[in-house]
Amino acid sequence: MNTLLRKPIFQSSKDGITIVHDVTTDNSPLKYVGFKVVDLLPGAAYVQELEKEECCIVALTGKINVSDGEHTFENLGTRASVFEKKPTDSVYVSNERTFEIVATTKARVVLCYSSSETQLPTRLIKAEENSIETRGKYSNKRLVHNILPDSDPSANSLLVVEVFTESGNWSSYPPHKHDQDQLPDESLLEETYYHEMNPRQGFVFQRVYTDDRSIDETMAVENGDVVLVPAGYHPVGVPDGYESYYLNVMAGPKRIWKFHNDPAHEWIIDRK
Secondary structure (H helix, E strand, O other), rough: OOOOEEOOOOOOOOOOOOEEEEEEOOOOOOEEEEEEEEEEOOOOOOEOOOOOEEEEEEEEEEOOOEEEOOOOEEEEEOOHHHOOOOOOOOEOHHHHOEEEEEEEEEEEEEEEEEOOOOOOOOOOHHHOOOOOEEOOOOOHHHEEEEEEEEOOOOOOOEEEEEEEOOOOOOOOOOOEOOOEEEEOEEEEEEEEEEEEEEEEOOEEEEEEOOOOOEEEEEEEEEEEOOOEEOOOOOOOOOOOOOEEEEEEEEOOOOOOOOEOOOOOOOHHHHOO
């Protein structure tokens, strides 16, 4: 039985709000990362009061307005589908603030959480501020949108990134991990993967495993699923005919992304 694969829960209310995923430190093996996906009908308002935590609000699809009571950001969101492959808008809100999200169209919003002791300024992260890069080569090539990378000092712990992987390619590959607080060689970061596929009926395979195999799960991941990575390597394989999208949330005791490749497969990097 897979313990790291989360299927959508689709908890709907009469006010136009549907909770698609709700991963917390209480209902998962994660200690640092929280993750929520919310669907909103036009006019629906989602309100949350943060305690000792920070949140990155990602306008995944559709249009939204976001307010923290002091700042209001309107008409956020750039796409109807993630497979338009263009960056979107996000808002960072720090601890002990209340935020409201109002949908101006049908929208899907991702809420990325981590614990936070120091209140930081609310910040709009515009789509055009996302750095875009291509990682890997050959059949390991993928497109990356950096929403909240470790080079951006405007968060305490959160790291947020979007990744697009073409048909037949691998991602997060060669397998790498970041589960040891051993800087400068490796950082300790938990992670969640929120997956979508194009066409929607597709699937990808994701394996999460540690060196000692105390964790070793291989999952067939479908559209809208979430995979938890409390530790270990976590490669993703995309079958022929389908495109893969995933949104990663990472957090840990230090806000640095420093990974360690699986030595058994690291040779792949140096292929001619």
